[in-house]
Structure formats: C-alpha cells, structure tokens
Amino acid sequence: MTVDLSVTIGNLKLANPVMPASGTFGYGQEYAGLIDLNDLGAIVSKAVSPAPRPGNKPPRMVELKGALLNSIGLQNPGIEGFIEKKIPFLRQFKPPVVVNVVGNSIEEYRQVVEALDAIDRVDGFEINLSCPNVQKGLEFGTTVDGVARITRELRSATKKDLWMKLTPTVPNPGDLGKAAEGEGADALVAINTIGGMTIDAESRRPVLGARFGGVSGPAIKAVALKYVWLLYESVKIPIIGVGGIFNGVDAMEFILAGATAIQVGTANFVNPTAMPDVISQMADWLEEHGESTLQPLIGEAHRTQGAALSIKNH
Amino acid sequence: MIATEHRHCQKNARVFKTRVESVNTLTDDLFILYLSGFPNDFDPEPGMFLHLKVAPDEHPLLRRPFSIQSYNDGTAAILIREVGAGSRILHHLQPGDEVDTLGPLGTTFPKIGKDDSVLMVGGGVGVAPLIACCHEADAGARVDFCFGVRSENEVQGVEPFMGERGPVHIHLSSDDGSVGYQGFCTDIASRLLEERSYTKIFTCGPWVMMAKTARLAIQKEIPFFASLEVQMGCGLGACLACVYESTEGDFIRSCIDGPVVDGHNVVWERV
Numbered sequence: 193m194t195v196d197l198s199v200t201i202g203n204l205k206l207a208n209p210v211m212p213a214s215g216t217f218g219y220g221q222e223y224a225g226l227i228d229l230n231d232l233g234a235i236v237s238k239a240v241s242p243a244p245r246p247g248n249k250p251p252r253m254v255e256l257k258g259a260l261l262n263s264i265g266l267q268n269p270g271i272e273g274f275i276e277k278k279i280p281f282l283r284q285f286k287p288p289v290v291v292n293v294v295g296n297s298i299e300e301y302r303q304v305v306e307a308l309d310a311i312d313r314v315d316g317f318e319i320n321l322s323c324p325n326v327q328k329g330l331e332f333g334t335t336v337d338g339v340a341r342i343t344r345e346l347r348s349a350t351k352k353d354l355w356m357k358l359t360p361t362v363p364n365p366g367d368l369g370k371a372a373e374g375e376g377a378d379a380l381v382a383i384n385t386i387g388g389m390t391i392d393a394e395s396r397r398p399v400l401g402a403r404f405g406g407v408s409g410p411a412i413k414a415v416a417l418k419y420v421w422l423l424y425e426s427v428k429i430p431i432i433g434v435g436g437i438f439n440g441v442d443a444m445e446f447i448l449a450g451a452t453a454i455q456v457g458t459a460n461f462v463n464p465t466a467m468p469d470v471i472s473q474m475a476d477w478l479e480e481h482g483e484s485t486l487q488p489l490i491g492e493a494h495r496t497q498g499a500a501l502s503i504k505n506h
Numbered sequence: 507m508i509a510t511e512h513r514h515c516q517k518n519a520r521v522f523k524t525r526v527e528s529v530n531t532l533t534d535d536l537f538i539l540y541l542s543g544f545p546n547d548f549d550p551e552p553g554m555f556l557h558l559k560v561a562p563d564e565h566p567l568l569r570r571p572f573s574i575q576s577y578n579d580g581t582a583a584i585l586i587r588e589v590g591a592g593s594r595i596l597h598h599l600q601p602g603d604e605v606d607t608l609g610p611l612g613t614t615f616p617k618i619g620k621d622d623s624v625l626m627v628g629g630g631v632g633v634a635p636l637i638a639c640c641h642e643a644d645a646g647a648r649v650d651f652c653f654g655v656r657s658e659n660e661v662q663g664v665e666p667f668m669g670e671r672g673p674v675h676i677h678l679s680s681d682d683g684s685v686g687y688q689g690f691c692t693d694i695a696s697r698l699l700e701e702r703s704y705t706k707i708f709t710c711g712p713w714v715m716m717a718k719t720a721r722l723a724i725q726k727e728i729p730f731f732a733s734l735e736v737q738m739g740c741g742l743g744a745c746l747a748c749v750y751e752s753t754e755g756d757f758i759r760s761c762i763d764g765p766v767v768d769g770h771n772v773v774w775e776r777v
C-alpha cells in the first residue's frame with residue numbers, strides 16, 4: 193500500500209505535512225548540503241523584520257534537561273537583505289516558501305508583508321506574534337483584541353496565505369485562535385518557545401546574555417499538544433503543530449490532537465536529517481496502522497472516548 | 507580557508523556513523539578518542555571539527571564539538587577534556603561503539619609555507635588543532651609552539667602527536683612548575699616576540715589566554731588567527747547560537763565563519 197501524506201493549508205497544497213520551525217533552519221541554505229529541500233512540505237524562513245537586527249549578546253543558547261533555552265534575538269538581514277541574498281536561493285525549490293515576519297509595531301509587520309507580497313517566490317506569511325525575546329511583540333499576541341487587530345491589518349495587506357503563530361503563555365488559546373480566524377487568517381501555528389531563564393549559581397548571575405530566553409525541545413511537547421487540542425476545539429482553519437517534535441510518532445500525536453501539519457524545530461540541531469526522517473516515519477506509521485491518508489486522522493483523539501489503554505513512548 | 511565573506515553552508519559536511527577504535531586515558535580528566543569508519547572522501551584540514559552526538563537518546567540533547575587533532579589512514583584522534591556529561595559519556599565509550607558524527611565542519615588555519623615563521627600559543631586541549639597544523643607544515647618553515655599545561659602528566663600524552671619535530675620548537679609551561687617554565691605560555695610568547703620576527707601567530711585555548719595573545723599580535727601588527735571555542739547548537743550556521751562579536755560590531759557565527767577566524771577582527775575584551 194502506498195500512503196498519501198499530502199495536506200492542504202489555505203491555498204497551499206503541501207506534498208507532506210512536515211516543515212521547519214522558523215529560526216531553526218536559517219533560510220534553508222545551511223541545510224541544503226545535508227537534505228534535499230524539495231522533500232519538505234514547505235520551507236519556513238527565519239524571522240524577517242523591516243531593518244536588519246544584530247540580535248542579542250552571547251551567550252545565546254543553553255542546554256537544559258530535555259530542552260534548550262535560547263535568546264538569539266531575531267537576528268536577521270532585514271527586508272532588503274532577505275530579498276537580495278535569500279530569495280535567489282529559495283527560488284530553486286518546489287515547496288511553498290512561507291516567510292516568518294516580526295516587528296516592533298503593527299506598522300512594521302505590515303511593512304514586511306507589503307514589501308514581500310510583490311515577490312512571486314513568497315507564497316505566504318507566518319506572523320510571529322510571540323517572541324519572548326522581544327519585549328514589544330507581546331501585546332499583539334496575548335489579547336483577543338490585539339490578535340484580531342493585527343490579523344485584520346495584515347489581511348488587508350496581502351492575498352497570500354496568512355498564518356498566525358500564537359503565543360504559548362495565554363489562558364485562552366481558543367479565543368485567540370477564533371479572533372485570528374474571524375479576521376481571515378488561513379492557518380494557526382502553535383506554539384512558539386515558552387519564556388524562561390537560567391542562573392549560574394557559582395557566578396550568581398543569569399547565564400544568557402539577554403537574561404531571558406525561550407524554552408524549546410522535548411520538554412515543551414506536552415504544552416504544545418494541549419494548545420493544539422484547545423485550538424482544534426475552537427476553530428475550523430488548519431492548525432500547524434510545533435514543539436518538541438523529534439520523530440514520526442511525535443508528529444502523529446500532533447495530527448491526532450488536531451494539527452493538519454507540523455513543524456520541526458530544535459530536532460534539526462540535533463539531527464540535521466530530522467525532517468526527512470520524520471516524513472518517512474509518518475509514512476511508516478500510516479502503513480503499519482492500515483491508513484492511507486492523513487485527513488481522517490486529524491483530530492481523531494477528540495473523537496475517541498476515554499484514555500489510552502496502553503501507553504507507549506512516554 | 508578564512509572566510510572573508512560569510513559562508514552559506516558547511517561544504518562537504520555529512521552525517522555518518524563512526525566507530526570507536528580505542529579510548530586512551532592520559533590523566534584523570536584527559537583522554538584521546540580514536541574514531542574510524544569515515545567516508546572515503548573524508549578529508550579534514552587543520553582547525554576543522556566534528557560535531558558528535560554523544561548519546562543515542564535526547565540526554566544530553568545537543569551535539570558536542572571537538573577539533574580533529576589528526577586524521578591518518580581513516581582514523582581520527584580527538585584530544586578531550588572531561589568537563590561535563592557529554593565528555594564523560596565519550597570517555598566511557600568502548601571499542602566498537604558507534605558515534606553519530608557530523609563533519610567535517612568549520613574553517614581552517616592558513617597553511618604554513620616554507621618561508622613562514624609561526625608563533626603558536628596553545629593551552630590544554632586547545633593544542634589539538636595547532637598540532638594538526640604542525641603536521642601539515644612545509645619543510646623549511648619554523649614553528650615556535652608555546653604550550654601551556656596544568657602539570658607534567660598532560661604533556662606526556664600529547665607529545666607523541668608532535669611527531670617528528672621537524673620545524674617545530676616546543677616551549678613548555680605549566681601552572682605548577684612540574685614541567686618547563688612555571689607560569690603562562692603567553693609569557694614565553696611575549697619573550698619570543700622580542701627575540702624573533704614571525705609571519706603569523708596562531709592560538710587556541712582558554713579565552714583569557716587567547717585574549718592575551720591577541721594583545722601581543724595587535725602590538726606587533728602580526729597576522730593572527732584564533733580558533734574560538736564558543737558554545738554551539740547546530741554547527742551548521744542555522745541557529746545563530748555560536749556568535750562572537752566582531753570589531754565591526756557584527757555577531758559572527760563561529761561554527762561556519764570559524765572556528766578559525768582572523769583574530770584581529772574579534773572583540774577580545776569581555777565584561
């Protein structure tokens with residue numbers, strides 16, 4: 193039996209549901225010698241802001257137990273640098289290209305979307321509503337009104353696909369999701385890193401140069417799964433699940449919780465071939481479980497009653 | 507190659523399984539790991555490193571970077587100091603164990619030509635990439651190698667790697683005075699710089715030692731190359747975790763535009 197992993201997100205048809213989480217795959221070039229970018233479902237870029245950003249002072253990354261803490265600070269070449277240096281490379285590949293957008297104000301987000309709307313190779317935008325490393329990003333991401341407003345503004349700036357990437361630390365994910373859906377978002381992405389810090393007891397000071405950072409990796413998978421679950425109960429538009437996905441079974445858990453597609457982040461650092469590996473492991477999973485497509489499995493855990501009889505892989 | 511323009515990707519890097527040939531313990535916390543089973547075309551240059559996944563599961567999570575000290579007949583030697591969980595796991599590997607390996611990564615030291623006179627300043631495991639350079643030096647070159655250790659037993663393990671000394675003159679110093687000069691290897695370097703002229707200075711080791719070497723190189727206006735040991739994530743240039751601050755005010759990735767960088771371009775003073 194051959195399995196079909198293709199999924200549709202808004203106007204984009206993806207050959208499979210696996211794509212990089214923004215910021216963990218650069219602009220694709222860095223991994224091009226190790227994997228074939230044409231195998232991916234989509235290519236999601238690192239953040240782009242209107243002007244170049246130098247990023248935060250090092251140290252920028254610390255390993256925790258089962259997790260990473262990072263404070264890269266959205267270092268990026270800005271709109272011009274992106275168009276000049278990154279687009280020519282991305283042009284060579286088949287999968288849709290989705291640009292992660294960041295700004296200090298709604299106006300700045302709009303500037304990026306408008307500037308890149310004209311570039312044919314850009315197929316959609318992923319709006320980073322939550323970067324724990326950038327203070328002013330927060331207010332758009334944590335209130336229903338804020339999410340509605342920024343979605344509305346950006347919707348009027350582009351006809352291309354608009355994905356809203358939500359903040360993890362809010363009490364009401366479903367309400368935020370609904371606000372974005374109501375204003376015309378094509379998909380929701382959840383979750384971004386969770387704010388945190390670490391202190392070196394010997395030197396009695398924070399370890400990260402920026403003091404605070406974002407937690408990612410295996411330790412946040414449970415948080416991300418619940419978020420996806422709650423969004424699935426609230427919205428009809430596709431959800432893209434992200435957080436601690438390291439293998440095909442992790443990915444299937446997100447599909448069963450309600451995700452239509454998934455992103456691989458921290459795992460790319462550990463295993464450069466993580467994404468092609470996840471794709472083939474998902475295909476194996478479907479085959480082993482007698483399934484031929486993903487569609488009926490999306491959100492299936494909501495439809496099965498009670499708790500699992502056997503608990504594996506936990 | 508020293509990157510003048512930032513690189514897009516780690517050329518020739520691949521992921522593969524290597525096999526532990528042996529683990530040779532030198533002191534309580536210092537050992538040499540011998541790995542074989544590299545791809546046929548694996549051809550690292552002095553200064554390049556391997557990014558090792560030390561455990562098959564997610565503990566520890568990230569890969570760990572280590573310089574290639576030598577690569578001969580398909581076997582790589584890596585000089586390692588046990589400082590934490592990852593290096594401890596490597597110390598306890600058994601012959602035949604497999605290691606998930608990513609490499610070769612990074613930039614290299616410039617080749618030492620026959621007309622070169624190079625001053626090297628290395629401390630502890632930082633001698634590894636410098637030793638790799640000595641192996642590749644052209645006949646006729648001169649190398650003064652200032653090598654700082656904690657105490658004598660650290661030297662014995664490393665000496666065989668100096669191979670035929672050829673053009674290499676070793677100047678030892680130790681923290682406890684058990685071998686060579688008691689004090690810093692940078693003191694010796696400073697004295698040598700008064701006595702001779704050098705075409706290049708290479709350094710690798712603790713940051714403070716490299717920063718002192720940098721001051722000497724700046725004073726004497728000598729081309730200066732340093733191998734930086736900055737904490738890394740991906741090793742591929744994607745995560746931007748491993749940056750150092752350049753004198754132009756940029757943050758530069760030490761995994762791909764380094765680890766060997768133009769030392770005159772690094773902000774050495776740290777607050």
Ligand SMILES: Cc1cc2nc3c(=O)[nH]c(=O)nc-3n(C[C@H](O)[C@H](O)[C@H](O)COP(=O)(O)OP(=O)(O)OC[C@H]3O[C@@H](n4cnc5c(N)ncnc54)[C@H](O)[C@@H]3O)c2cc1C
Nearest residue numbers: 570571572573585586587590591592593631735736737765
């Ligand atoms: C390009 C490069 C080449 C290197 N070559 C060698 C080598 O040839 N031999 C060798 O023994 N070590 C080398 N290192 C350092 C080595 O990578 C670290 O010692 C190792 O990652 C520590 O892992 P751990 O799990 O044992 O310790 P951890 O538990 O991760 O750390 C223990 C302690 O070591 C410090 N540390 C961790 N990573 C680094 C790092 N990258 N540089 C400096 N200090 C660090 C931590 O701050 C902490 O204090 C190199 C590093 C780089 C970037």
Ligand SMILES: Cc1cc2nc3c(=O)[nH]c(=O)nc-3n(C[C@H](O)[C@H](O)[C@H](O)COP(=O)(O)O)c2cc1C
Nearest residue numbers: 213214215239320383384408409435436437457458
């Ligand atoms: C080093 C690093 C950089 C990141 N940069 C961005 C970014 O630029 N924009 C963004 O929306 N998310 C960024 N993220 C968050 C990831 O896209 C992802 O949401 C998060 O890491 C959780 O997934 P994971 O557990 O699979 O890593 C970054 C994460 C890491 C670890």
Ligand code: FES
Nearest residue numbers: 739740741746761
């Ligand atoms: S370690 Fe990821 S960019 Fe250098």
